[in-house]
Amino acid sequence: MELVVFDLDGTLLNRESAISGYTRETLQLLSHAGIAYTVATGRTLHGARDLLEGHGFLLPQAFKNGVVIYNPDLGRYSHRHLLTQEEIRHVLEAFIGQSITPFLFTIEPGERHAVYHAPLQTRAEERLA
Incomplete structure (x- = not known):
């Protein structure tokens, strides 16, 4: 091994x-x-x-x-391996079409991680945030 x-x-x-x-x-x-x-x-x-x-x-x-x-x-x-702008748009539309709040995990300049999301809709989403 x-x-x-x-x-x-x-x-x-x-x-x-x-x-x-x-x-x-x-x-x-x-x-x-x-x-x-x-x-x-x-x-x-x-x-x-x-x-x-x-x-x-x-x-x-x-x-x-x-x-x-x-x-x-x-x-x-x-x-x-990051998504293109078109891929991001397509995924966001699919989430929004299902009334799901997506959490977007990004790598910002300086390799800083950030999370973006719309206003939370459910208790489960609040626990994730």
Whole structure:
């Protein structure tokens, strides 16, 4: 085995959203055996960075379900797949046509993450915001 790719929630992280002692030991064993490891998750980099810090995650990491690849060595995204303006318009029209409030996750200049949404319509949307 050359590479292990972990999901975060429910896989690498326990119910408290932390890396357990057992998992920490497993990561150390992988490292000592020369087996590389990284993560691929639906979370944003900012939602995972503190959790991964100090656990030897040195390889590029996939965030937002593969939309962006972050390279820790470079300290920046090495790949991102963003929607075109036309794709965004099409998706927004589909959401609005179904009376769903879309949440738009963006990468702003300086690689700052932002979330945009219209006024919230339901309790479920309020919990997400």
